[in-house]
Amino acid sequence: DSGVTQTPKHLITATGQRVTLRCSPRSGDLSVYWYQQSLDQGLQFLIQYYNGEERAKGNILERFSAQQFPDLHSELNLSSLELGDSALYFCASSVRGAKETQYFGPGTRLLVL
């Protein structure tokens, strides 16, 4: 158990819908990262938050957004969902930055029908 929690574990929705994925980092970690894992693209970095502020953006679509709250939990919002958004979404956390060990949560499996 990494100490990072994610909910829900599974999510099935339809195209055009909007969903919210939730992540709680390890106790004491200030940075939260979101990754998308699909069969053809592997693990892709989406976005990083540090102590409530956006720090870095990766290959995140404009239809996706995230935020980190004062209690350091984070939410990833996916809107106008398309079939191609079906994937595993992982949250990771580290104490401060990306040059430290990132601990991953169990992921949310999203299926868009």
Next chain:
Amino acid sequence: GESVGLHLPTLSVQEGDNSIINCAYSNSASDYFIWYKQESGKGPQFIIDIRSNMDKRQGQRVTVLLNKTVKHLSLQIAATQPGDSAVYFCAENNQAGTALIFGKGTTLSVSS
């Protein structure tokens, strides 16, 4: 561009053998590297990391070797066990140092 790749998508070994999983990286400015193990249906699990000021680092049954000259990273697993069967990813920090760039993974299969 930035990319991290692995030489072999699959590796099959016998229980008790030593396994070596290789990874090539492209960003010569990367200074942090990390190996993860991912079992089916689970999130990536940290195995070991190494910084660019080191060539070798050992953990429990695992050793990571870093060759900066040829931009090569390897993970050695001693006395491989069936429980080691998983997908192994190497990752490096990106140029800005703000994220990890992952390779596509090597699937390790251990037969008893």
